[in-house]
Amino acid sequence: MSGYKMVVLMKQVPDTSSKAGVNPDGTVDRARAKRMMNPFDKYALQKALEVKKAHGGEITVVSMGPPPALEIVVEALEYGADKGILLSDKRLAASDTLSTAYALHMVVKHVGKVDMVFTGLQTTDGDTAQTGPQIAERLDMPQVTYLEKLEVKDGVATMQRVVEGGHQTLEVPLPCLVTVANSAARLEPKRFADVFAVKELIRDKAAYDKKVTILDLDVVGANPDRAGLKGSPTVVGKTWKMGEIGGSCTMFEGGNAKDEVAELVGKLTADHGAILEEVLP
Amino acid sequence: MSQNIAYDVALVGASPSNLTLAHRLVDLAQGPIRIAILEKGKSVGAHLLSGAVSNPRVLNKVFPNWKEDETFPLEGICKESYVTFMGAEKVEDAPRFAVPPHFKKEGYAILSVSDLAAWMADRLTEKAAAKEGVVVDIYPTFPAKEIIYKGDAVVGVRVDSTGDNAKDILHAKVTVFGDKGFVSRDLCDKFALRKNPQVWGVGVKEIWETEESYEGKVWHTAGYPAQPGLYGGGFIYGCKHNKLIVGYVCALDNDNPNLEPPQLLQDLKKSPWVQKMLKGGKLMRYGAAVLPEGGYYSLPEKFAVAGAMMVGDALGTLDIKRFSGVDKAMESGWIAAEVIADALAKGDTSEAALAPYKAKVMDSFIGKELFEARYFKQTFHTYPEILNDAFPAFAAGVDAGRGLFGGALAFGLSGPFRALKLLGARGMMENPSDRGAVAYKEDRTYPNPAYKKPEGAKAEGYDRKTVFTTADIVYYAHTHYEEGVQHIDEFDKNVCYSCINRYEGAGKRPPCVGDCTAEVHEVMEINGKRTHKMAFENCVQCTTCEIVCPPKNLRVNAAPYGSGPDFSNM
Ligand SMILES: Cc1cc2nc3c(=O)[nH]c(=O)nc-3n(C[C@H](O)[C@H](O)[C@H](O)COP(=O)(O)OP(=O)(O)OC[C@H]3O[C@@H](n4cnc5c(N)ncnc54)[C@H](O)[C@@H]3O)c2cc1C
Ligand SMILES: Cc1cc2nc3c(=O)[nH]c(=O)nc-3n(C[C@H](O)[C@H](O)[C@H](O)COP(=O)(O)OP(=O)(O)OC[C@H]3O[C@@H](n4cnc5c(N)ncnc54)[C@H](O)[C@@H]3O)c2cc1C
Numbered sequence: 001m002s003g004y005k006m007v008v009l010m011k012q013v014p015d016t017s018s019k020a021g022v023n024p025d026g027t028v029d030r031a032r033a034k035r036m037m038n039p040f041d042k043y044a045l046q047k048a049l050e051v052k053k054a055h056g057g058e059i060t061v062v063s064m065g066p067p068p069a070l071e072i073v074v075e076a077l078e079y080g081a082d083k084g085i086l087l088s089d090k091r092l093a094a095s096d097t098l099s100t101a102y103a104l105h106m107v108v109k110h111v112g113k114v115d116m117v118f119t120g121l122q123t124t125d126g127d128t129a130q131t132g133p134q135i136a137e138r139l140d141m142p143q144v145t146y147l148e149k150l151e152v153k154d155g156v157a158t159m160q161r162v163v164e165g166g167h168q169t170l171e172v173p174l175p176c177l178v179t180v181a182n183s184a185a186r187l188e189p190k191r192f193a194d195v196f197a198v199k200e201l202i203r204d205k206a207a208y209d210k211k212v213t214i215l216d217l218d219v220v221g222a223n224p225d226r227a228g229l230k231g232s233p234t235v236v237g238k239t240w241k242m243g244e245i246g247g248s249c250t251m252f253e254g255g256n257a258k259d260e261v262a263e264l265v266g267k268l269t270a271d272h273g274a275i276l277e278e279v280l281p
Numbered sequence: 282m283s284q285n286i287a288y289d290v291a292l293v294g295a296s297p298s299n300l301t302l303a304h305r306l307v308d309l310a311q312g313p314i315r316i317a318i319l320e321k322g323k324s325v326g327a328h329l330l331s332g333a334v335s336n337p338r339v340l341n342k343v344f345p346n347w348k349e350d351e352t353f354p355l356e357g358i359c360k361e362s363y364v365t366f367m368g369a370e371k372v373e374d375a376p377r378f379a380v381p382p383h384f385k386k387e388g389y390a391i392l393s394v395s396d397l398a399a400w401m402a403d404r405l406t407e408k409a410a411a412k413e414g415v416v417v418d419i420y421p422t423f424p425a426k427e428i429i430y431k432g433d434a435v436v437g438v439r440v441d442s443t444g445d446n447a448k449d450i451l452h453a454k455v456t457v458f459g460d461k462g463f464v465s466r467d468l469c470d471k472f473a474l475r476k477n478p479q480v481w482g483v484g485v486k487e488i489w490e491t492e493e494s495y496e497g498k499v500w501h502t503a504g505y506p507a508q509p510g511l512y513g514g515g516f517i518y519g520c521k522h523n524k525l526i527v528g529y530v531c532a533l534d535n536d537n538p539n540l541e542p543p544q545l546l547q548d549l550k551k552s553p554w555v556q557k558m559l560k561g562g563k564l565m566r567y568g569a570a571v572l573p574e575g576g577y578y579s580l581p582e583k584f585a586v587a588g589a590m591m592v593g594d595a596l597g598t599l600d601i602k603r604f605s606g607v608d609k610a611m612e613s614g615w616i617a618a619e620v621i622a623d624a625l626a627k628g629d630t631s632e633a634a635l636a637p638y639k640a641k642v643m644d645s646f647i648g649k650e651l652f653e654a655r656y657f658k659q660t661f662h663t664y665p666e667i668l669n670d671a672f673p674a675f676a677a678g679v680d681a682g683r684g685l686f687g688g689a690l691a692f693g694l695s696g697p698f699r700a701l702k703l704l705g706a707r708g709m710m711e712n713p714s715d716r717g718a719v720a721y722k723e724d725r726t727y728p729n730p731a732y733k734k735p736e737g738a739k740a741e742g743y744d745r746k747t748v749f750t751t752a753d754i755v756y757y758a759h760t761h762y763e764e765g766v767q768h769i770d771e772f773d774k775n776v777c778y779s780c781i782n783r784y785e786g787a788g789k790r791p792p793c794v795g796d797c798t799a800e801v802h803e804v805m806e807i808n809g810k811r812t813h814k815m816a817f818e819n820c821v822q823c824t825t826c827e828i829v830c831p832p833k834n835l836r837v838n839a840a841p842y843g844s845g846p847d848f849s850n851m
């Protein structure tokens with residue numbers, strides 16, 4: 001096959017624009033919460049699509065999560081990915097990043113020889129940004145984080161990554177793993193024909209099964225003792241609530257800027273005076 | 282070469298009319314059928330906004346168990362309805378005997394049409410999945426851009442623009458437009474279907490969470506804040522969970538080039554009566570949409586051409602006299618489904634095969650009620666004194682404590698001729714004898730630079746936290762535009778220059794600026810020239826600006842990628 005063989009790691013996360021499923025204590029009830037594709041992972045998918053457009057190849061999207069996560073795998077096909085794999089297994093419950101990276105790297109190995117692995121920068125729920133780099137280590141691949149631009153030629157990738165105060169250009173031999181920055185190009189909207197094709201695919205079971213598979217730990221040859229709760233040394237000591245999603249909007253319309261600012265300061269002092277006293281000299 | 286994207290039926294707009302059509306068509310299907318639904322919103326309902334208090338007569342047919350179904354998004358059942366005359370200070374309910382029967386809304390459903398459509402789409406998907414051979418594919422974020430013809434027959438619509446027709450065009454044996462005219466106006470233009478133009482009103486709406494519950498109460502208001510000469514009225518609907526809908530609708534065939542619909546609604550809220558309801562409440566949502574008000578005489582000559590039909594507001598089934606749009610839109614979809622099922626069974630979707638649609642619509646309650654209401658809209662033009670003198674006199678009577686009756690009496694006493702006129706107007710609206718066809722003028726011919734706004738009564742003493750500038754209220758429409766989307770065409774900037782000159786010269790803003798519901802249009806000084814500019818990202822896609830632009834210099838297109846407002850719950 002010509003072109004590059006690519007894997008994009010994508011996670012389904014709770015929809016942050018929705019309050020549904022947020023428990024009063026701030027934890028998330030994943031069964032009730034609305035779900036979405038981790039927004040950071042869309043940049044990763046876009047990068048893979050760019051490579052495919054320029055050089056051809058095949059993109060396999062891999063996600064780990066409960067069965068509903070299949071939604072984002074199928075959605076990725078609508079954006080132009082070729083294949084999808086969902087790693088879903090009850091024994092994966094309560095995975096931390098160590099065990100998540102272990103399980104995911106086994107899936108990448110299961111896919112076979114790949115040229116590039118793309119991950120998002122971080123997720124909007126776990127937010128650790130650890131998974132990508134850990135997988136690279138386990139796959140023994142060079143890794144480039146915060147990738148913005150990428151060009152590949154003759155097995156070597158020229159990359160631009162964001163660093164504090166500027167950019168850095170690197171040359172990296174393939175295969176490699178990159179985590180894509182959210183300042184990279186946005187994911188291009190779905191095309192009508194691609195969405196149509198996926199709808200037809202879902203109705204054609206034989207063709208669908210060739211493109212989309214749900215795997216468990218045994219199939220990818222992962223050791224169950226290193227996955228899920230058993231394989232997760234991280235202990236969540238305590239969670240606490242920092243504030244509310246949303247809230248209300250108050251308009252200050254004193255008629256002129258001076259009155260409006262006075263009104264605003266008055267309200268802030270009344271509502272949060274104690275905090276102000278702490279932080280103000 | 283790849284194969285064409287093809288379905289039996291393409292529905293443009295996941296609208297109440299088209300979703301009813303799809304449900305009926307799936308119910309009627311005796312073999313395989315493929316239906317595609319295009320919707321420009323990011324999800325079904327995202328671009329749908331209505332009141333809505335609706336006669337559930339079609340709902341009952343499509344979903345016999347909707348009342349028992351816990352998943353049905355019911356906002357309430359109307360228990361008490363009022364027609365209320367507003368002064369700036371006081372209000373008075375019209376006595377029950379004087380309320381026309383069609384404004385007695387008791388027993389009607391209070392609905393969020395946006396949520397209703399989303400619910401109908403979910404049920405439709407389930408229904409289709411359970412029936413062998415039935416395919417219903419819903420495509421949110423994909424608007425129809427252009428109608429595709431083969432000769433004079435419609436063969437589908439262009440959806441995408443990759444440049445490869447096999448990827449871009451949705452082919453169908455029948456294409457049905459329930460799109461409020463977004464693309465179907467091109468169909469009407471191509472075949473000169475409307476001998477009389479459609480005329481429009483614009484409605485703005487807010488949802489509030491209030492301290493007290495008004496569940497089941499429905500008010501339709503006249504008088505304040507309409508300036509003399511303005512055909513407009515408010516609606517206030519009490520819903521479950523302390524939700525209160527407050528809205529205002531006004532006609533666009535008006536001399537005033539700067540109607541500022543969102544501010545009319547703010548004025549309505551300043552009334553002490555509304556203030557009492559909003560006290561301690563919180564604004565949740567804002568939005569706007571237009572209503573086709575022409576009724577009977579704006580209906581097109583043909584309701585279908587070869588391969589295509591129109592339903593709902595796109596066709597013009599709304600009945601402004603009864604304030605009934607949802608039920609009539611749904612009924613048109615119901616009827617269209619039966620005609621399509623027949624046509625597909627016979628393998629003939631020619632104009633002749635689809636022609637029975639018109640006769641059936643005109644024979645249904647849609648045609649009967651539109652016919653009965655055919656002079657309603659025109660009455661206000663034939664008798665300008667209703668809006669210029671009578672309503673202001675009533676409102677003054679209410680404020681002065683003489684009551685509605687006192688106001689009417691004072692108006693009548695000021696000249697018997699005027700009283701007679703009022704009776705004549707009432708006859709024309711309620712019990713018309715035939716006076717021949719009515720010819721409407723396009724709304725855009727009305728805005729007059731020389732218009733002088735009459736001084737109307739102003740409400741005082743309201744809570745400033747309950748009223749908003751238009752720039753602020755737009756926030757509550759939750760618009761989101763994909764980067765780079767510019768969905769409104771301005772055809773000729775020189776035309777704008779002279780238009781701006783004309784209106785600004787008379788101390789007005791051009792109509793696009795003065796009537797926009799979301800502060801999209803503005804006039805800016807650029808290189809020493811007063812220039813028309815647009816802030817697309819505010820737009821709620823109501824199309825008002827296009828309707829009122831005097832030289833027809835604008836076109837509001839369906840924006841791609843689901844860009845636009847989020848009207849869920851509206
Ligand atoms: C302190 C802590 C407590 C936790 N507690 C629990 C718990 O109680 N229950 C539980 O189920 N989990 C728990 N987790 C697991 C956490 O949700 C996983 O570690 C998560 O899958 C990866 O971490 P992240 O979300 O921070 O991803 P990041 O490392 O921020 O993600 C980087 C990138 O890696 C890829 N990626 C990450 N996760 C996946 C995935 N699942 N599938 C495909 N690609 C992926 C994506 O491309 C993503 O953009 C906990 C984690 C931590 C750190
Ligand atoms: C403020 C207001 C209050 C109202 N109150 C009431 C009331 O109390 N009772 C009542 O019965 N009626 C009321 N109406 C009227 C009622 O809302 C309409 O008559 C009814 O919604 C018409 O339904 P429709 O099926 O024609 O679809 P429409 O409401 O016209 O919906 C059109 C749909 O098509 C989509 N669309 C448009 N163009 C495209 C395109 N090119 N491609 C894909 N999709 C497209 C739109 O996004 C939308 O979803 C009110 C209307 C307004 C504006």
Ligand code: SF4
Nearest residue numbers: 777780791793830834
């Ligand atoms: S868009 Fe129309 S109304 Fe607005 S300035 Fe131009 S010509 Fe005038």
Ligand code: SF4
Nearest residue numbers: 801820821823824826
């Ligand atoms: S720009 Fe036009 S379509 Fe958009 S909100 Fe304003 S009036 Fe409506």
